[in-house]
Amino acid sequence: MLTSYTAGMLAGFLIVMVGKNSAHMLFLGRPLRFWRAAWRPDRSWIARGIWAMGIFAISGLACLAPRLMGPAWQLPAGVEMLAEWLAGLSALFIMFYDGLLMSASPAIPFWRTPMLPLLVLMYATLGGTTLSLTLRGIMGVSDQFVPVLLQGERLLLLINLLFLGVYLLRMSRWAPASRETVRLLLSGTYAWAFVGIVVTVGLIATLLLSLAAEGTAGAWLLIVIAACELTGDYTLLLLLLKSALFTPQSAYPVEAVR
Amino acid sequence: MPRLGMVIDLKRCIGCNACVLACKQENGTPPGIHFARVITREVGTYPQSKRTFLPVLCNHCDDAPCVKACPTGASYTRPDGIVLVDNDLCIGCRACAVACPYMNRHYVAPGLLQAGYDGKPLSPYEALKYLDFQEGTTSKCTLCAHRIDRGLEPACVVTCPTDARIFGDLEDQNSRPRKLIEERKGWTLLPESNTKPSVYYLDA
Numbered sequence: 001m002l003t004s005y006t007a008g009m010l011a012g013f014l015i016v017m018v019g020k021n022s023a024h025m026l027f028l029g030r031p032l033r034f035w036r037a038a039w040r041p042d043r044s045w046i047a048r049g050i051w052a053m054g055i056f057a058i059s060g061l062a063c064l065a066p067r068l069m070g071p072a073w074q075l076p077a078g079v080e081m082l083a084e085w086l087a088g089l090s091a092l093f094i095m096f097y098d099g100l101l102m103s104a105s106p107a108i109p110f111w112r113t114p115m116l117p118l119l120v121l122m123y124a125t126l127g128g129t130t131l132s133l134t135l136r137g138i139m140g141v142s143d144q145f146v147p148v149l150l151q152g153e154r155l156l157l158l159i160n161l162l163f164l165g166v167y168l169l170r171m172s173r174w175a176p177a178s179r180e181t182v183r184l185l186l187s188g189t190y191a192w193a194f195v196g197i198v199v200t201v202g203l204i205a206t207l208l209l210s211l212a213a214e215g216t217a218g219a220w221l222l223i224v225i226a227a228c229e230l231t232g233d234y235t236l237l238l239l240l241l242k243s244a245l246f247t248p249q250s251a252y253p254v255e256a257v258r
Numbered sequence: 259m260p261r262l263g264m265v266i267d268l269k270r271c272i273g274c275n276a277c278v279l280a281c282k283q284e285n286g287t288p289p290g291i292h293f294a295r296v297i298t299r300e301v302g303t304y305p306q307s308k309r310t311f312l313p314v315l316c317n318h319c320d321d322a323p324c325v326k327a328c329p330t331g332a333s334y335t336r337p338d339g340i341v342l343v344d345n346d347l348c349i350g351c352r353a354c355a356v357a358c359p360y361m362n363r364h365y366v367a368p369g370l371l372q373a374g375y376d377g378k379p380l381s382p383y384e385a386l387k388y389l390d391f392q393e394g395t396t397s398k399c400t401l402c403a404h405r406i407d408r409g410l411e412p413a414c415v416v417t418c419p420t421d422a423r424i425f426g427d428l429e430d431q432n433s434r435p436r437k438l439i440e441e442r443k444g445w446t447l448l449p450e451s452n453t454k455p456s457v458y459y460l461d462a
Contacts, residue, residue: 027351028349028350028351028394029348029349029350029351029352029365029366029367029368029393029394029395029396030348030349030350030392030394030395031349033330033347033348033349034349036329036330036332036347036349037329037330037349037351038329039329039330039331040328040329040330040331043326043327044326044327044328044329044353045327046327046329046351046353047329047330050329101353102356104326104327104357105323105327105356105357106323106357106359106451106452106453107323107356107357107358107359107360107361107451108356246359246361247359247448247451249297249312249314249360249361249447249448
């Protein structure tokens with residue numbers, strides 16, 4: 001929306017409305033009761049997320065309708081501006097509310113940090129930038145935003161790599177359970193996925209390919225770059241969910257039972 | 259305002275698992291779901307080694323993270339401090355299971371209530387008890403609220419052969435659990451989680 005790119009807006013809208021919502025519905029044990037999840041926005045991040053999704057659905061449609069279906073769907077200027085603001089703000093919230101939801105859990109030390117929502121937000125920004133660039137490349141759009149997005153993507157790749165390192169360093173000095181999670185990611189069960197896919201494919205290879213593509217990027221190369229980045233993105237989210245450990249209850253003081 | 263809770267005396271616990279069986283029998287939980295468990299651990303090195311037992315159940319926390327995480331209000335705290343789940347409101351998002359530091363939330367997976375143990379058809383007992391559960395929702399220890407409402411103590415407390423579990427009102431200065439907590443410096447699991455559990459432990 002910031003770059004007034006309709007295809008990008010439509011892709012983002014579909015990813016959230018179809019992809020993310022379908023995944024949520026598939027996960028629920030009682031999907032037909034999903035509407036109840038909006039009941040407690042005062043205390044639950046899931047409920048706040050549902051509200052954000054609802055606002056995004058309505059305001060996003062209001063923004064997209066005139067672009068896709070013609071000026072007959074144009075809203076009055078004031079309403080249109082309101083819809084754009086609401087769509088932008090709700091989209092921003094949807095980008096990182098997963099991180100807020102996870103970091104609110106006191107049970108899992110690896111998530112219990114304000115750094116997690118920031119990490120999720122940065123990865124979402126990177127994913128959006130990559131997708132926007134790829135769509136432009138595939139559809140042959142060459143506007144003034146392409147060089148900015150290209151530079152932004154490279155910068156985000158570097159920042160994400162650095163931030164991921166800082167996150168792991170912090171967690172390795174946090175609590176025993178988070179320390180063990182870091183070990184699992186770097187040298188344990190999930191090392192092949194984390195080091196191999198998230199870091200090597202998702203960040204380093206994407207950065208190198210993006211540098212190699214300077215000025216000569218064909219559509220196929222852009223698709224490879226997007227595939228690499230998005231694979232790393234989703235693998236990181238999956239690993240955050242799978243590798244994070246609870247603090248064992250049996251960690252009660254040994255002195256207590258001697 | 260009462261705050262019902264429990265004290266578990268680790269000096270008395272012999273790890274017989276009678277509480278686990280009593281809970282299973284009272285609540286008729288489906289296969290793989292145990293509201294009461296006993297964590298066994300070996301401490302020390304041979305020949306100075308021993309096995310220790312830590313009975314665990316829902317801590318019915320005063321500041322329950324599972325209640326805060328529930329987006330539908332299905333998880334709630336009764337005025338007497340017991341944390342319960344309203345199955346009809348639960349959507350099976352499992353936010354409570356992720357929020358509980360004690361891993362005392364149990365997901366009743368789809369299909370779990372269709373067969374009994376070892377895949378055999380449901381016994382009349384199982385068929386009756388499973389009416390208290392709903393597939394696709396989470397369930398948890400109720401501190402035997404149905405018994406408490408009839409003036410009885412939880413099944414695990416009544417069954418314990420060594421009287422290691424002491425049930426009562428933690429807010430009552432004269433209650434037995436309250437006195438034991440003060441006299442023997444009762445402690446709770448994972449205090450760093452700041453959940454204010456209503457289950458206390460006494461050193462062995």
